[in-house]
Structure formats: C-alpha cells, structure tokens
Amino acid sequence: MKKLFIEIGLIARFTGRFFTELFKPRFEFNEFLRQCFYIGNKSLPLVAITAFIMGLVITIQSRPTLVEFGAEAWLPKMVSVSLVREIAPVITALICAGKIGSGIGAELGSMKVTEQIDAMDVSGTNPYKFLVVTRVMGTTLMIPLLAVLADTVSLYGGYLGANIRGVVSWDLYWNQVFDTLVYGDVMPSIIKTFFFGFAIGIIGCYKGFNSNKGTEGVGQSANSAVVISSLLVFIIDLIAVQITDIFNLN
Amino acid sequence: MKDQKGHIATQDPETVISIRNLYKAFGDNKVLNGFNFDLKKGENVVVLGKSGSGKSVLIKCIIGLIQPDKGTINVLGDNVPDLNTTQLDEMRVKVGFLFQSNALYDSMTVRENLEFPLRRHWIHTSKEEVNELVMEVLRNVGLPHTVDMMPSELSGGMRKRIALARTLILKPEIILYDEPTTGLDPITGKEISNLMVDMQKKYNISSIIISHDLNCVKITANRVVMLIDGTCYATGTYEELERATDSKVKQFFE
Ligand SMILES: Nc1ncnc2c1ncn2[C@@H]1O[C@H](COP(=O)(O)OP(=O)(O)OP(=O)(O)O)[C@@H](O)[C@H]1O
Ligand SMILES: [Mg+2]
Numbered sequence: 001m002k003k004l005f006i007e008i009g010l011i012a013r014f015t016g017r018f019f020t021e022l023f024k025p026r027f028e029f030n031e032f033l034r035q036c037f038y039i040g041n042k043s044l045p046l047v048a049i050t051a052f053i054m055g056l057v058i059t060i061q062s063r064p065t066l067v068e069f070g071a072e073a074w075l076p077k078m079v080s081v082s083l084v085r086e087i088a089p090v091i092t093a094l095i096c097a098g099k100i101g102s103g104i105g106a107e108l109g110s111m112k113v114t115e116q117i118d119a120m121d122v123s124g125t126n127p128y129k130f131l132v133v134t135r136v137m138g139t140t141l142m143i144p145l146l147a148v149l150a151d152t153v154s155l156y157g158g159y160l161g162a163n164i165r166g167v168v169s170w171d172l173y174w175n176q177v178f179d180t181l182v183y184g185d186v187m188p189s190i191i192k193t194f195f196f197g198f199a200i201g202i203i204g205c206y207k208g209f210n211s212n213k214g215t216e217g218v219g220q221s222a223n224s225a226v227v228i229s230s231l232l233v234f235i236i237d238l239i240a241v242q243i244t245d246i247f248n249l250n
Numbered sequence: 251m252k253d254q255k256g257h258i259a260t261q262d263p264e265t266v267i268s269i270r271n272l273y274k275a276f277g278d279n280k281v282l283n284g285f286n287f288d289l290k291k292g293e294n295v296v297v298l299g300k301s302g303s304g305k306s307v308l309i310k311c312i313i314g315l316i317q318p319d320k321g322t323i324n325v326l327g328d329n330v331p332d333l334n335t336t337q338l339d340e341m342r343v344k345v346g347f348l349f350q351s352n353a354l355y356d357s358m359t360v361r362e363n364l365e366f367p368l369r370r371h372w373i374h375t376s377k378e379e380v381n382e383l384v385m386e387v388l389r390n391v392g393l394p395h396t397v398d399m400m401p402s403e404l405s406g407g408m409r410k411r412i413a414l415a416r417t418l419i420l421k422p423e424i425i426l427y428d429e430p431t432t433g434l435d436p437i438t439g440k441e442i443s444n445l446m447v448d449m450q451k452k453y454n455i456s457s458i459i460i461s462h463d464l465n466c467v468k469i470t471a472n473r474v475v476m477l478i479d480g481t482c483y484a485t486g487t488y489e490e491l492e493r494a495t496d497s498k499v500k501q502f503f504e
Contacts, residue, residue, distance in 0.1 A: 110356070118315050119353035123367040124339045 014206045018136055021128050028130050035138035043099050043146060047092050051150035054087055055079070055157025060164060072166060076176040079158045084181055085189050088150040090237060093196035096143050097229040101204040104135055105225030108208025109218035117209070132209070136201035143197030144190055151189075184244070192240040196233050203229040264291050266424055266456050267312065272321035274307055281307050282318070283480030289424070289456055294447075296459045296467045296488075298502055299477035305460045306350060308477065309426040312458070313347050314338045326423070343371050346422035350429045352413040354401040361397050364388070364416050371420065387415040390452075391445060407438040411445070418449060425450075427459040431466040443469040464503070476502070 059079045066072050108131060111117050120127040155177060162168045207225040211217045267289040274282040281304035289295055299305045310316040312323055314330050323330040325341060333341060354363050364384045368375070375383070388394040391411040401409060410430065417425055430446060431439035443466045450457060459470055467474060467488060474491050476484040476499055484491060484499050492503045 107357075114351045114356075115349040115353040116355055118310075119347075119349055119355075120370075121315060122313060122342050122347050124342065124371040125366075126335075 010210075011202070011206055014209070015202055017128065018132060018202065021126070021133055022137075024126075024129065026129070028134050031130055032134040032137055035134050036142050039096075039100055039138050039142040040146065042103070043096055044149070046099065047095050047146050047150050048153050050091055050095060051088055051154040052157040054091055055083055055154030055159075056161040057157075058083065058087065058154075059158040059161025063162075063165065075162050075166070076158065076168065076173050077180040079162075080155055080177040080180055081185060083154045083158060084151050085185050086237075088154045089147045089189050089193045089196065090233065092147040092150045093143060093193065093200065093233040094230055096139070096146065096197070097200050097233060098226055100139060101200045101225045101229045102222040104139075104201065104204030105207040105211075106218055106222035108132075108205055109211030109221035112209060112211045113213055113215075113217060132205040135205055136198060139201035139204075140194055140197040143200065144193040147190065147193040147196075188240060188244045192236060195236045195240070199232040199236060200229045203232065265289065266291050266326055267458070268322075268324040269312070270322045270324075272308070272311065272323065273319045274304070274311060274316065275319060281480055282311075285321070285477070285480060286482050287475060289458060291456050292450075292454055294450060294457050294459060294470050294472045296461055296471040296474045297477050298461070298467065298474055301462075303477050304480060305477055306428055309347070309428060309458060309460060312426060313342065313345060339371065343373075343420050344423045346417035346420060346425040348413055348417050348425065348427045348430055350432070352401075352409045354409055354413055354416070356401055358401075359397075360388075360393075360399050360401070360404075360412055363401065363412065364419055367416060367420055373420070383419055387419045390418065390449065391415045407434050407442070410434065410438075410442055414442070414445065414449075418453070421453060422455065425455050425457045427457060427461075429460050429462070431461060431463045436465060439463055440465055440469065442466075446470055 059075065062079055063072070063075060066075055066078065108117070111131070117127045117131070120130060158177075159168070159170070159173045162173060204225045207221040207228070211221040265288050267287070269285060269287040272282050272285040273280075285308065297305050297308065307316055311318045312325060312330065314333065318331060326344060328337065328341060330338075330341065355366065358366065361384055364387065365380055368380055368383065384397065385394060388397060391414055393408060393411055393415070396404060396408065396412065401412070404412065414430070427446065431442050434442065446457070446459070447470055449455060457470075459466070461467055461470075471488050474486060474488055475482055476491070478484075478498055484494065484496065486494075491499055494500060
C-alpha cells in the first residue's frame with residue numbers, strides 16, 4: 001500500500017517535470033514529427049479494423065432489443081450515441097495503451113539499461129526533452145485523431161450492421177446519425193481522448209525511464225506500462241462521465 | 251568557492267583532471283570515500299577495482315552524469331559540480347566518454363549514430379564536412395564499410411569500435427573509457443587496446459581507462475590507480491604494482 005502511494009508520488013513528479021521541460025527552449029520538432037508519424041502509422045490499421053468490427057457487432061446485437069419494442073427505426077440513433085460517446089474512444093485508447101504504451105516502455109527501458117539515455121545527455125541533448133516530451137506530445141495529439149477516425153469507421157460499421165437484416169438507406173442512416181449526435185456528445189468524448197493520450201505517453205515514458213537493469217527489467221517496464229495506462233484510461237473515463245453529467249452536457 | 255579558487259591557483263597547467271576529496275553514497279551504500287586523483291596531459295591512467303567498487307560512478311561524476319555529495323572535480327580548469335547545463339555541454343565536447351555497454355542508438359544507422367554528437371553540439375559544418383568526418387573516424391577504427399548498417403547487424407567488437415569512433419568524432423582532449431575490452435575475446439580485446447593507444451598518439455588524447463583486463467592494462471597504461479574502499483588505495487606503473495606486497499593490491503595480479 002505504501003509502495004502504491006510512493007509510485008503515485010513519483011509519477012506525479014515525473015508529470016510535473018514534463019510541464020517544466022515542455023516550456024524550456026529548443027523544442028525537438030523533428031523528433032516530435034517522427035513520433036507522431038510512428039504512433040499513427042503503427043496503430044492506424046488495428047484501430048480501424050477494431051472500430052469497424054465494434055460498430056458492426058454493436059448494431060447487430062442492439063437490433064433484437066429495439067425490434068422487441070417496435071423501435072427499430074431508432075437503431076442508428078442509439079448505436080451512434082454509444083459508439084461516439086464511449087466505445088470508439090475507449091477502444092482506441094486501450095489499443096494504443098497496448099501497442100504504443102508498451103512500445104514506449106520497452107524502447108526507453110532498453111535505452112536506459114544500455115546507457116543510451118546517458119549517451120544522449122553526454123552528446124549535448126536533454127534526454128527528457130528529446131525522448132519524453134516528444135513522445136508524450138505525440139500520444140496526446142495522435143490518440144484524439146485516431147479516436148476521430150475510430151468514430152467514423154465504427155459508424156460505417158454500424159451502417160453495414162443495420163443493413164444486414166433490415167434496410168436503411170445510406171442517406172437515411174447518416175441523416176439520423178447527424179441528427180442525434182450533438183455538440184455535447186462529440187466534444188466531451190474528444191476532449192477525454194487528449195487525457196487518454198497524455199496518460200498513455202507519460203506512463204510509458206515513466207516506466208521506461210525507471211527501468212531496472214537487465215532484460216527482464218525492460219519486459220517488466222513494458223508490461224506494467226500497459227497495465228497502469230489501461231487502468232488510467234478507465235479512471236479518466238469515469239471522471240469524464242461524472243464531469244459531463246454535472247455540467248449536464250448531454 | 252574558496253576551496254575552488256585556491257585550487258585553480260595551485261594547479262599545474264599540465265594537469266587536465268584533478269579530483270579532491272570526492273564522496274558519493276547511494277543511501278547507505280558509500281561508494282566513494284574521499285577519492286583523490288590527478289591526470290596529466292597525454293597520460294593514460296588505468297583505474298583498477300573490483301566489480302561494484304564504484305569505477306563507473308567515478309567517471310560518471312567526472313562527466314557530470316552523477317552529482318557527487320562532496321568534493322571538487324576540476325576538469326580543464328572548471329569544477330564540474332558547479333557547472334550549469336550550457337557549461338556542461340561545452341565541457342562534454344572536450345571530454346569524450348566510452349560507455350561500458352557501448353550505448354549505440356538502436357534506432358539509428360551507424361552514420362546517424364556518428365553524426366548525432368556533431369549535430370547536437372551545434373558544431374556547424376557543411377554536409378560534406380560532416381560526411382568527411384564520419385568517414386575519417388570510420389577509417390581510423392577500420393570499419394568504413396559499415397556506414398549504412400544498423401547497430402544490431404554488427405558484432406560486439408565492431409560495436410565497440412563504432413562507439414569509439416563516435417567518441418573520437420568530436421576530437422576530444424580527454425577520453426574516459428568504461429571497460430573498453432570487457433566481453434570481447436582476448437584477440438579483439440588486444441586490437442581495441444592497440445587502437446586506443448594509436449588514437450591517443452595520433453590526437454594527443456589524455457585518458458582514464460577502467461578495466462579488469464590485465465592485457466588491456468599492460469598495453470594502455472602509463473600509470474595504474476587502485477580504487478579500493480572508495481579511495482585511491484595505491485598508484486604506480488603496472489610493473490610496480492605487480493611487484494607490490496600489499497595483499498589487497500596483490501589480489502588483482504594473480
Ligand atoms: N544510479 C545508482 N543508484 C543507486 N546505486 C548505484 C547507482 N549507480 C551505481 N550504484 C551502486 O554503486 C556501486 C558501484 O557501482 P559501479 O557501477 O560504479 O561499479 P563498477 O565499479 O563500475 O562495477 P563493474 O565493474 O561491475 O562495472 C554499486 O554498488 C551500485 O549498486
Ligand atoms: Mg562499471
């Protein structure tokens with residue numbers, strides 16, 4: 001228990017350092033772009049496929065219930081709200097926690113144990129700025145973009161799902177979707193993905209930077225980066241839903 | 251401050267590194283306990299010590315990667331613990347460091363690895379000059395054909411050479427070697443040791459070499475320092491220490 005609080009304190013300090021380093025001069029723009037490309041490129045196919053399948057499955061499974069109430073026409077409405085508000089952003093974040101979070105944890109962990117981080121320091125480079133700031137900024141910006149993509153693709157999956165047994169024309173489906181989705185659905189769900197991205201980046205970097213010596217240390221860093229950042233995604237999601245509820249945004 | 255001033259006044263111009271009363275502990279683990287040491291210009295000093303005796307900690311203090319608890323480390327006229335980031339970077343152009351685990355960047359090619367310190371220290375040179383420098387150091391270590399390879403494609407000995415090339419590319423006045431031959435076979439180890447001596451003569455480099463490898467010590471050392479119990483326990487030439495009667499010193503030469 002005591003260990004948990006110490007860990008939380010250390011993560012908070014690491015995060016604090018992120019903000020002080022962020023505003024120091026010489027932003028590593030090239031490395032930042034490289035990271036953005038890498039993050040997007042690495043998880044785009046997986047996010048797209050998963051989002052598509054989720055859209056399809058949720059629609060197919062919601063259908064019988066709505067038919068029972070004779071509310072089949074509501075299918076696009078209901079499905080689009082749950083996809084955009086909850087499923088697409090959370091699925092995106094979890095996939096990225098698995099793929100990007102573990103990647104960052106393992107990469108920085110092995111750089112740490114093979115002294116590459118010290119070597120950067122000696123070569124006139126602040127490793128915290130070069131490695132941590134660029135990666136955290138990368139995840140913070142790219143995960144919202146991936147989530148928007150996931151929204152779109154999952155709604156497309158929903159369209160197909162709605163057409164497997166019933167018939168909903170392309171125009172009718174999208175009209176219904178855009179009629180239902182209001183600012184209060186879309187904005188909070190996008191805003192929370194920035195926090196998902198930030199948490200995934202920070203935890204991956206923290207775990208990598210504090211990796212223990214040896215190869216098992218690197219594996220452990222990658223592993224606990226995934227566990228902690230996935231957990232944080234759900235905690236942030238819980239906080240986000242409370243906030244939107246209080247401000248009555250939906 | 252007073253200590254530091256007095257120190258500079260008495261410093262011999264031929265001394266490039268001078269360490270006085272260096273202390274460093276990690277929690278209860280007292281690693282350095284009042285270490286004293288001088289390095290003269292053009293000299294190769296080997297630091298011998300058991301595994302875990304604090305040799306790496308010592309040279310990491312010199313390059314400013316670890317902040318000591320107490321003591322002065324005078325490198326080319328500046329006290330390292332007092333330097334700010336910019337001054338540290340200036341010092342690190344003149345003092346090279348060869349890491350125990352090579353520390354080549356896995357995600358970069360050999361060329362990018364070698365260019366990294368040049369670019370990051372803002373040494374403004376044209377593309378052709380950078381390329382020329384890269385090829386020059388690669389020829390020096392005998393591996394010009396590896397320029398576009400990734401570190402993962404190289405053997406252990408080749409990586410050590412590339413790491414040495416990356417240290418040499420800034421033309422440092424001083425090089426700190428952390429176990430340059432550990433993990434290599436005796437023949438490759440000898441080659442690396444000879445390469446170190448060649449480079450030292452060619453560019454007039456002073457160096458501190460950490461090693462357990464007696465072959466390497468024999469080839470490279472002008473003087474040997476024994477790091478025992480966190481202090482400079484004994485110093486002398488290889489032959490002098492080999493004949494020493496002190497039991498702690500003797501252990502190393504059996
Ligand atoms: N960053 C650190 N935090 C805590 N303890 C450390 C740290 N670095 C080194 N130590 C401790 O300091 C002691 C000396 O370590 P050091 O790496 O200098 O040994 P060494 O003489 O280089 O050994 P080797 O020959 O195995 O490389 C060890 O007991 C080690 O556990
Ligand atoms: Mg060591």
